[in-house]
Amino acid sequence: MGCLAIAHLSVIETLRRKEFYVVLVLIVLLAAWLQIANIGASQAGRFSREIVMQIAWLASFALAAPLAARQIPSDVEQRTVYVLLARPIPRWQYVAGRGLGSVFAAVVCFTGLFLVLVGMLALKGGAALFDPTLWQAFVLQVTALTLLCSITVFFSCACSPAGAVTFAILLLGVTRYGGQSLVEMIERLTGFQQYLAWIAYLALPHFEFFDISRRFVHDWGPLPITTLAQIIVYGLAYAVAAGAAGTVIFRRKWL
């Protein structure tokens, strides 16, 4: 219960800030422009679908990482953490609460951006709204945001908020956009070097598994349910592990 109360606090704090609304307005304007400009042929929907989807997905990451990074350090800076911990709350509940809060807040922001995409698809005829791939993509992005928030909270326990954002965004960028290239690079190595690089690769958070935008945009159909479940379990397990590691560092560093 304690961690949920703290999480609730984080969501309210986030919604009081203005950055989400600015991003939301920008994405609404982009979607409206794509709708009005009607670039290319009237039936071409993949282009605008992909642009709005990618921007919404990237904006949700860009909102989530700083949001998660400032949770604990700002509490320490403003000494709120001592007030919160003066109550009989276990330390792990405090970290979990702040982590969950950033996840909830990131998901609320992402849902707002996702609704813009849904609105645009509805205006384009609405057939894509019944494609299960869209909803799978939503669920996977929520899992990816959970993972990103958890990793950022972990880094924020170990370094400054700016450093936490940088490390988290770097990991996100490298794995999401270079995941397959990393595998190809490792495949070209030989012997012990290859095993070492492979173990390091496996230890990374694989954000590329959560990106099924290509399946949705190019009508490849939904992922098999077992694969979807595997990816979600992987993301949540990694998020819990990163959160637990963050708790250990937090207890040693500040208390």
Add this chain to the structure above:
Amino acid sequence: MGYRPLAVVVVCSLIAVLLAGLIVARTGASDQRDSDVLARLFGGTAEIASQSAMDQADLYLHAGTGHACGDCRHAEEERAIPLPLHAAVDRLHGETAPREHKHIQGAEEKEILPWFIVAVRLNPHNVEAWLDGTYWSYRTGETQEAERFITEAIRHNPEDHRPYLERGILYHRLKRWEEAARDLETSIKLYKTLNDESPFELKAARIYLRDSREHLSNQ
């Protein structure tokens, strides 16, 4: 507080883009006077971005999977390295981002057109993008769009023989013989004065021109 690194990245990128634009404008590497707002925004990187938009069109043509690879089967066999969890990771990559070769067909081909528009807005001197855009517009039944597109290509590249040839062929297909003959003649005239490296294009222009003249004389 947490936004500082992102702000630095955004500001550095903007400075880089602006500097690239200034350098290109000063060296005269690209004529910016008739450029779209997108081209001005991207500056010197616009040519790369334009080519990238062309690549996206190709990607869309292959339903997001890119070109087929002749040695794919061989590559997949080679990929079967005895590393722990390698097969599982490879399967997840393949399922989240499909790799099978596929071509979009019929009305779906219209999906690639927006990328040609983006490509030419980024770099109005990317003649290949104008030509491909015209061909695909015509192929998907958007003949008016094809004509408008290639006419704009001529406005941006009046010294290049290829847009005239493409518009001549388009008019020939639309049985507008007089306009076809006029454009094909201009194309041949420009071709002779500019370079001598495309005999196929010259032959094509002459064949279409002869045919257009025959139709005109029969009318």
